[in-house]
Amino acid sequence: MKKGEATRARIIDETGRQAAIKGFGAVSLGDVAEAVGLSKSGLFKHFDSKEDMELATLDAGFDRFIAFVWDPADDLPPGRPRLESVFERWLDWTEVENAAGGCLIMAASTELDDQPGPMRDLLQVRVRKWRQRLAGEMKALREPPMSDAEAQGVVFQMKSFILGHSELRRLLDDTGARAAARAAFDSLMDRTQQI
Amino acid sequence: MKKGEATRARIIDETGRQAAIKGFGAVSLGDVAEAVGLSKSGLFKHFDSKEDMELATLDAGFDRFIAFVWDPADDLPPGRPRLESVFERWLDWTEVENAAGGCLIMAASTELDDQPGPMRDLLQVRVRKWRQRLAGEMKALREPPMSDAEAQGVVFQMKSFILGHSELRRLLDDTGARAAARAAFDSLMDRTQQI
Numbered sequence: 001m002k003k004g005e006a007t008r009a010r011i012i013d014e015t016g017r018q019a020a021i022k023g024f025g026a027v028s029l030g031d032v033a034e035a036v037g038l039s040k041s042g043l044f045k046h047f048d049s050k051e052d053m054e055l056a057t058l059d060a061g062f063d064r065f066i067a068f069v070w071d072p073a074d075d076l077p078p079g080r081p082r083l084e085s086v087f088e089r090w091l092d093w094t095e096v097e098n099a100a101g102g103c104l105i106m107a108a109s110t111e112l113d114d115q116p117g118p119m120r121d122l123l124q125v126r127v128r129k130w131r132q133r134l135a136g137e138m139k140a141l142r143e144p145p146m147s148d149a150e151a152q153g154v155v156f157q158m159k160s161f162i163l164g165h166s167e168l169r170r171l172l173d174d175t176g177a178r179a180a181a182r183a184a185f186d187s188l189m190d191r192t193q194q195i
Numbered sequence: 196m197k198k199g200e201a202t203r204a205r206i207i208d209e210t211g212r213q214a215a216i217k218g219f220g221a222v223s224l225g226d227v228a229e230a231v232g233l234s235k236s237g238l239f240k241h242f243d244s245k246e247d248m249e250l251a252t253l254d255a256g257f258d259r260f261i262a263f264v265w266d267p268a269d270d271l272p273p274g275r276p277r278l279e280s281v282f283e284r285w286l287d288w289t290e291v292e293n294a295a296g297g298c299l300i301m302a303a304s305t306e307l308d309d310q311p312g313p314m315r316d317l318l319q320v321r322v323r324k325w326r327q328r329l330a331g332e333m334k335a336l337r338e339p340p341m342s343d344a345e346a347q348g349v350v351f352q353m354k355s356f357i358l359g360h361s362e363l364r365r366l367l368d369d370t371g372a373r374a375a376a377r378a379a380f381d382s383l384m385d386r387t388q389q390i
Contacts, residue, residue, distance in 0.1 A: 110305065113365040124367055156375040160359030164351055167358065170308040172319055180351040191386075 008046045008056075010036045015057040020104045023111045024054050024119065055122055061104040062126045068093050070133070079140035080189055086134070087158065087185050091178060094166050106166075131155050141192050157188050203241045203251075205231045210252040215299040218306045219249050219314065250317055256299040257321045263288050265328070274335035275384055281329070282353065282380050286373060289361050301361075326350050336387050352383050 014035045018027045029050060033040045047053040073085035094103060109127075112120045134155045139145035146154075161181045168177035209230045213222045224245060228235045242248040268280035289298060304322075307315045329350045334340035341349075356376045363372035 109362065109366050127367060153375055153378060156359055156363065157356070157379050159362070160355035160379070161352070163358035163362065164355030167304065167354070168351065171304050172322060180348055183348060184352050184355070187386075191382075 004046070007036070007038070011038075011043060011046055011053065012057050012060045015053055016061055016104050019054070019057060020102050020107050023107060024058075025111065027054070051118060054119060058104070058108060058119060058122055059126070061108070062130075065093065065103075065105060066130070078137065080193065083134075083137055083141075083158075083189065084185075086137075087162075087182075090162055091165060091181060094162065095169070131159070134158065138192065141189070146192075154188065154192050158185065161185050161188075199241070202231070202233070206233075206238060206241055206248065207252050207255045210248055211256055211299050214249070214252060215297050215302050218302060219253075220306065222249070246313060249314060253299070253303060253314060253317055254321075256303070257325075260288065260298075260300060261325070273332065275388065278329075278332055278336075278353075278384065279380075281332075282357075282377075285357055286360060286376060289357065290364070326354070329353065333387065336384070341387075349383065349387050353380065356380050356383075 011032060014032050015027055018031060029040050029043060032053075033043050043053065047056065069086055069089045072089060073082045076082045076085055094106075105123075108119070108123055112123055131152070135148060135151035138151040138154045141154075161184045164184075165177050165181035168174040168180065174180075206227060209227050210222055213226060224235050224238060227248075228238050238248065242251065264281055264284045267284060268277040271277045271280055289301075300318075303314070303318055307318055326347070330343060330346035333346040333349045336349075356379045359379075360372050360376035363369040363375065369375075
């Protein structure tokens, strides 16, 4: 990696770290610059604007999520084995990421859902793309494959269980959260294959 | 209602309004006092401390939630008719409340889940009680009634669909969110009754 790319990556890491803790709206250019050992104007050798820096950070956050959650499943057989691996890794992700300031994507979702603009647009594009990838995988659960609408319904439930798990674990310190989510997901997979 | 009680209720309303928008941590005594036409010290004729005021606000928020979501179902037959009404009203609640600064309980859950103390304790007590009430209702879906653990599993899924609905609607502006949540819930009720 060239020096410029390495610096750009460090800026993105630091921006992501701050945004996960306090939200993109509260990220300070001065703090980011200081943490990476640059001046504020030094930042703008790597990004055209603060928004450009934030967009790159959000994009990198999604790339990390995909690498963590999806990539280990890439070599598995399509359909259920792959989806089970993705679900487990997704649960892991919410636990690992919440330990350190929270998941950047979840934080951004809550922060930006009612703020129209390029950040929200990017968030929507990437979340929709992720759901579409899952829906494609769902289709391999059945022969003949289910319709896109049916697959989206299954994705809705899968994502709901991820959210339910986070709430149970974070708010209620419920040690049974993971078992509850897994049981719900297993039953969902069973039904989807059987119909 | 006596004058003192009416003032107390206005303070609670105002605190709840501010907390839903910016979080309990950022609620300013000065702003609350000004909005209800009192001095800061005037607030403390009604509450022992800021925390006391915040606890009363959170408690009142839950009371409002129960009145909105549960009370209309109280006269319905137990089991599925009651649960269907509760689920619909709960979806309504997330839509109505999100329109105005967001749901106080959801906001407090995200804010306080990693802040131990009396507020988090109250939140946990009330959320657990709410889940217990739903679990009790779930049992009327089957004869002989299902176990508490089974009922909690069904409650987990019901709550997950509420969270999934909020995300789909708020972040993705998905007009099919309600239909997706309803289909998932109907299927959950069917299965729970059949087993």
